[in-house]
Amino acid sequence: MKRVLLDIEEGITRVALVEDGKLVELYYETKEEESLVGNVYVGRVDNVIPNLQACFVEIGSDKKGYLYYGSKRAVSDQEKNPSRPKVGDTLIVQVEKDAAGSKGAVLTQTISYPGKFVVLVQEEGDIGISRKITDNGERNRIREGVRAVLPKGFGAVVRTNGEGKTEEDFQKELQSLLEKAKVVENAQFRMAPSLLLQQSLPVEKAVRDFYSEKIDEFVVNDQQTYEYLLKTGDFNGEKQPRLLLYQEKLPLFEEYFVESQSQKALDEKVWLKNGGFLVIQETEACVVIDVNSGKSAGKGDLEKTIQKTNMEAAQEVAKQLRLRNLSGIIIVDFIDMTSQENRNIVTKALETAAKNDRIKTVVVGMTELGLMQITRKKTRPSLSKQMTTKCRQCDGTGRMPSIDWTVTKMRREVESILANTIYNQVTVRADGRLLQAFCGQENVYLDKLSKRFQKNVRCESSKDMGFSLYEIIKEKQR
Structure with missing residues (x-):
């Protein structure tokens, strides 16, 4: 059973692709961070x-x-x-x-209008066909069918969902896309800057991207959206997916056991069935995935254990790329394999698993250091960038200064103020635990400062301040 869940709340739209109860793809958009792609x-x-x-x-x-x-x-x-x-x-x-x-x-400047089966391109050109349609006879049939109904001055790219579609299906969709092209043509003399056509509404994008005979049903929890989709004529017919309106009290994602799975999609560590695990980290330059043997280490023949873990990891890597929408350059550090044959087997397994991804994914191969190179086309921000925001305290690094480093920094600043300024009293505000380390055991550091500079240093505990944050207040007393 394959279904698409459309969870629409005030200002937020979440879209999930679920296969046999497993969350496969997930993305969401807010009005503040709405995608502009296609506009x-x-x-x-x-x-x-x-x-x-x-x-x-x-x-x-x-x-x-x-x-x-x-x-x-x-x-x-x-x-x-x-x-x-x-x-x-x-x-x-x-x-x-x-x-x-x-x-x-x-x-x-090459304007395109994507549909469920075909993309209309506003320039004279050939008819492209998805590489995932491999049968030459089917490719020729599609090309001739599209050419017969393609308007002059336009090109077209047939999507994977176009496989098996008739000339009538293509004509109906091309006519709909041509109407959008006319809207742009009629509005091109507006004053710049101005939006001519919006094509990136989350619901429309979800239906366009996921629509196929392989999807059994679309489930939506918003009455207005349900009625809009129903009017398109793309649902509840022969060889069409079902469209259901969800009206129960339990939240949609909870009803289909997707809520907890969506939270796990943000975890840095992903466990494998045999006891190994993946560590997934996104950086500015690339995505790095490290494969670890974990609990599977020490079980039986070492080479067989490594191969089994790497094979399972290859399947899981392909799943995580889709689920988290990881894109760009992706480096996978598999557990070292001594046999070139085993390396080839793992590479082939990853290539096969990546074919299930509707977004173009290329397994480039392994480097001399045994690092697997993958590229995946970027279509929107990754799931973690959609669902999280940069931490103000660590500035997105995921790490904070240690207590020893922070205390040393605080002491240097206080000593510099006492030695080089006219201020004769300093008040240090910070978390109670940080102040305790700053003062030293039995206030030995504070006593040392008083004797050395003959000035007053006060400490003020503040529960509102983060653990590594502090404030130094300079005062001049008469």
Whole structure:
């Protein structure tokens, strides 16, 4: 049983793909952090960088979008690119990637309109077909069927869900997508910056991405959304998934035992059935996954134990990439294998498991150090970045200064104030445990300061302050 759960609450939409009771994919969006991918804007060029054949475009969001307009990398200033825009020009652009960190959204001038079976591309071109459709006869049938109904001046890319669809199915969807293209064409003379077409509503995106005959049902807990989806005609018919309205008191995710699974998806450590475990860490440059033997170590033949753990880890890595939506460069440190044959077997197992991922995933292979290299296309922020925020106390590092380091820093600051300023009294505010370490056993450090500087040092305990935080108040007493 495969089902898609659409949990819609005030300002928050959560979408879960569940297969046989197991959470496979999960993402959610809020109104404040809504994805802009697919949206079409009329933008205004703010700055042009000829050396990079790129420009920054104002589209009305907090950060300016980045548009690469060239056909070759790093053309010099002397070379004239006929497609180079000028500051102040207005352009029709589409968001290709959401803004991340300090970087703005990545834009493109090739406008596309994604559907459930086919993507309509607003430029004359060939008909592309998903690589996951491998039968040559089926590929030729699809290509001829789409070519017969494709409007002039457009190209198309047939998605994996297009397998088995008839010419009539493609014509119906292309007609719907063409209506969106006309909306953009009619609105292109609006004042920049302006939104022309919004294509990234969470519910529409979920239906478009997950819709296929392999999905048994969609379950939604919002009456308005249910009625909207029902009117599309994509549900409750022959060879169509069921659409159900959930109205029970128990929360939707709890009813289908998904809530607890969604919380575990944030855990750094993932246990394997044989006693081994994965440690998953996201960094700015890449995602690192470490495979550990854990409780499986010391059981029987060492090489067989390592191979068994690595094989199970390969399956789990592929699952975690989908569940957590990990993307970009991914490095997996499997347990060292002495046999090249075993390395090849693990690589093949990972490649096979990755084929279940609807997002393009490439297993590059192992390095000389035995590190598996994987790349996965980035479509939206990872689950942890969607569901968590940077810690203000540790600034997102996940680590805090030790008590010894903090106490040493506090003492240096206090001594510097007493030695180099006119202030003759210092008050130190901090957590009680930190103050106890600062003062030393039986206040030996405070006594030492008083004798050395002939000045007063007071300590004030504050329960509201974090463990590694403190405040030093300087005073001048007469």
